[in-house]
Amino acid sequence: xxxxxxxxxxxxxxxxxxxxxxxxxxxxxxxxxxxx
Numbered sequence: 001x002x003x004x005x006x007x008x009x010x011x012x013x014x015x016x017x018x019x020x021x022x023x024x025x026x027x028x029x030x031x032x033x034x035x036x
Contacts, residue, residue, distance in 0.1 A: 004028045008025060009023070
């Protein structure tokens with residue numbers, strides 16, 4: 001099975017008592033095109 005989601009970037013916004021991350025993903029649509 002092919003992956004339909006891939007991680008484009010990951011940024012740490014806060015690293016205090018918990019880690020808060022911003023993650024940008026690409027999603028492959030049914031027609032094969034990638035969408036952000």
